[in-house]
Amino acid sequence: MSSVQFDIDNDGIALLTLDMPGRSMNVLNDELTGPFQEAIARIEGDENIKGVVITSGKKDFLAGADIDGVYAITDPADAFRLAEEYKAFLRRLETCGRPVAAALNGTTLGGGLELALACHYRVCLDEPRIKIGLPEVKLGLLPGGGGTQRLPRLIGIQASLPLMLEGKELDPAKAKQQGIVNELVSDREQLVERARRWCLENPKAIQPWDDKKFKWPGGDSKHPANVQMWAIAPSMASAKSWGNYPAIQHIQSCVFEGGITDFETGCRVESRYFAACVISPESKNMIGTLWYQLNSINRGESRPDGFERSKVAKLGVLGAGMMGAGIAYVSAKVGIEVVLLDMKQEAADKGKAYSEGLMDKAVKRGKATPTDKSALLDRIKATTDFNDLEGCDLVIEAVFEDRGIKADVTARTEAVIPESATFASNTSTLPITSLATASKRPEQFIGLHFFSPVDKMPLVEIIKGEKTSPETLAKGFDYVQQIKKTPIVVNDSRGFYTSRVFATYPMEGLALLAEGQHPRAIEVAGLQAGMPVGPLALQDEVSLSLSMHIIDQTRKDFEAEGKEYQGHPAESVIVKMVKELDREGKKTGKGFYDYPEKGSKQLWPELTRHFPTAAEQLDQKEMIERMLFAQANEAARCFEENVVTSVADTNIGSIFGWGFAPFHGGALQYINAYGVEAFVARAHELADRYGERFRPAESLQRMAAEQKRFAA
Helix, strand or coil: CCCEEEEECCCCEEEEEECCCCCCCCCECHHHHHHHHHHHHHHHHCCCCCEEEEEECCCCCECCECHHHHHHCCCHHHHHHHHHHHHHHHHHHHCCCCCEEEEECCCEECHHHHHHHCCCEEEEECCCCCCEECCHHHHCCCCCCCHHHHHHHHHCHHHHHHHHHCCCEECHHHHHHHCCCCEEECCHHHHHHHHHHHHHHCCCCCCHHHCCCCCCCCCCCCCHHHHHHHHHHHHHHHHHHCCCCHHHHHHHHHHHHHCCCCHHHHHHHHHHHHHHHHCCHHHHHHHHHHHHHHHHHHCCCCCCCCCCCCCCCEEEEECCCHHHHHHHHHHHHCCCEEEEECCCHHHHHHHHHHHHHHHHHHHHCCCCCHHHHHHHHHCEEEECCHHHHCCCCEEEECCCCCHHHHHHHHHHHHCCCCCCCEEEECCCCCCHHHHHHHCCCHHHEEEEEECCCCCCCCEEEEEECCCCCHHHHHHHHHHHHHCCCEEEEEECCCCCCHHHHHCHHHHHHHHHHHHCCCHHHHHHHHHHCCCCCCHHHHHHHHCHHHHHHHHHHHHHHHHHCCCCCCCCCCHHHHHHHHHHCCCCEHHHCECCEECCCCCCCEECCCHHHHCCCCCCCCCHHHHHHHHHHHHHHHHHHHHHCCCECCHHHHHHHHHHHHCCCHHHCCHHHHHHHHCHHHHHHHHHHHHHHHCHHHCCCHHHHHHHHCCCCCCC
């Protein structure tokens, strides 16, 4: 069975239906492009064909390139050839002498949108689930099928750049508003019929850029308005990316150079930059982790086998602070009935109001209706009565990090909820096994560690206690996917995986401050390393008082266990800031930064007085490596200690959990790319110079000796 079905109606309109056998989604590879080229040849040779409509037999139109093929390329000549071949048959399609219309029945991304742009007209189903865009930059690539040339010529340079540089995915209404889609229809029959009708009404259709009178919307690259934009856009993009993402620069180059050349030359230029992206280490890292490893997680690699998929119908959330309010929102958003409980009604109501605020914003932006808002808020019951938890399938406690408080709410909850219900703690640091001692059914006790803000952060860390049953783990995994988050599974330990490794980044920044490195240089090094914010700013966000509390609690736990506590050199900075200088972080308006009511935050001017700057400053590379090595080495230790059990969970957890530089592909992939032997040698150097925290994990030393690397 061919991947491209070919039918001709009585009016001479050829309907090409893309429908690859054995696949849930159409992708661009030889299996599709071969029959497609045969179809184009048939169109070119048959004078009775008056027009062409292209649609899909799948739920979605076309997802884009076959990532397997792109990922395997190591020779730039092969990447260049791949891009040129795809562009060549798209060019044949748009110059075949017949009107060509795309009938977009579903999501149309990457190479799929490039195919649609090579059509003269685009009709799309008006369904919010449909996504349209060129998201290649998210994998370190750029559109290689003419996207950087057709889109700017269609909607203008300034309108098209953000879509490609940020990989934005638009719904059909937004795509029509932008001028990417020409027409919206309400059902599939109407979709193909409108595309057919347009072909019959426009027998001499040509692409705008093939018209001798063509003028760029908003002007080409030499137009005064665009000249001004080109003078600042590259530096602005570089300021955000710190030069860590070559695809961003290459996309801008494609558009700029395409804007001073003819269409054919611009397409050839694009193929060369595409080749540069394909063989870049950044793209290999990002595809390996953010495509292959992420997909394996989403398929349930870490979910126990043998249990039917479950869904939470009623959820209890204990604690209506920022975390609890966020959990309530994302759960109600997918249709779950939520009981949001706090000790005071005022606090519970405030927690529910958080959802109301988010829905108000969604309504204002056109992403939700007032009806949607009312329905979501109706699903959240704000209360102080534990009896309202009756009938909950799952209860998540998000109360203060205090064992006594957590034990109390656990007991009060279990007195009400069904015997079959699961109880979860949202703790970020306290071991689940010890918290489960307060439970009458520890096998149904699990950790679900969310990240703030819950509505934006994509990860949930699922923590197994010593007695957590496989069925409970499966239920936790299913709930996380039900609320459209990415789950990683870890074993119980102090700080688990994400909190434990995440802490090494701000702590290394504080250690540098204690050594006399200039605070501004420390912050810049963190950003240059690829982290979302500098380590001092991040510590302010986390709150120095919370870190002080965790240090004190950890000391007590070590004493109780009869162990010697080995402190981190950064702890002296936290103690001084909190106990001597009364600067607890952003929540109090003063930490390493000042937070004026009006205006942006600024580094505290007195910082260098209390932490004097050393005469000799480290170079940026040294500070960058210290920050990255601290995280990667601790991640390797977690993997070694079986805290985290898969390379995919370790890498995705580092990127989605605390923002470890995505272009490195995650903490373990950073070690792979650096070279395990080179990493171990460099880690020994850092340990000898700065402390044992840098001493490479024993497993890394064994891997280096055996010349092995982490394999997903």
